[in-house]
Amino acid sequence: MTIQGADHMPGITLLEWRTPDLSRATMEYIRNRGTFASVSEGPADLAMTLTARLSMIARGPYVYHVRLQADMGTVTEPIKSYDMERSATGSSVRWVTASDRDPIEAALQLALEDLLTNIESDRSLYLVKEPVRGSKP
Secondary structure, three states, rough: EEEEEHHHHHOOOEEEEEEEEHHHHHHHHHHOOOOOOOOOOOOOOEEEEEEEEEEEEEEOEEEEEEEEEEEEEOOOEEEEEEEEEEEEEEEOOOOHHHHHHHHHHHHHHHHHHHHHHHHHHHHHHHOOOOOOOOOOO
């Protein structure tokens, strides 16, 4: 996870996005969506490696951008990569970093929706191919 924000500008404090918050929100969203039969952080037949980047633009209202890059595949072989970016607008005044939460979560949810929609569209890539009866594997 990487963060790029307005924390280098005078009078604007750090842009916070804690890794545990991102992990929890992502796992919860994927479980609730039901795209996969099961979801865990442990070993699996199909694995997703997810990289997230959060950036914020501070011109007028604050705009939060979330970029998700995901690699789907087996433990040893990648099958397909995805790159999604979505944005959400926050307030025009930023008093505390808690005001970042809602627009960050909104942008994350939009990016996750796009990601999972694309993965669902590519479902046939991830199905385990069973050998046809009578044929040799």
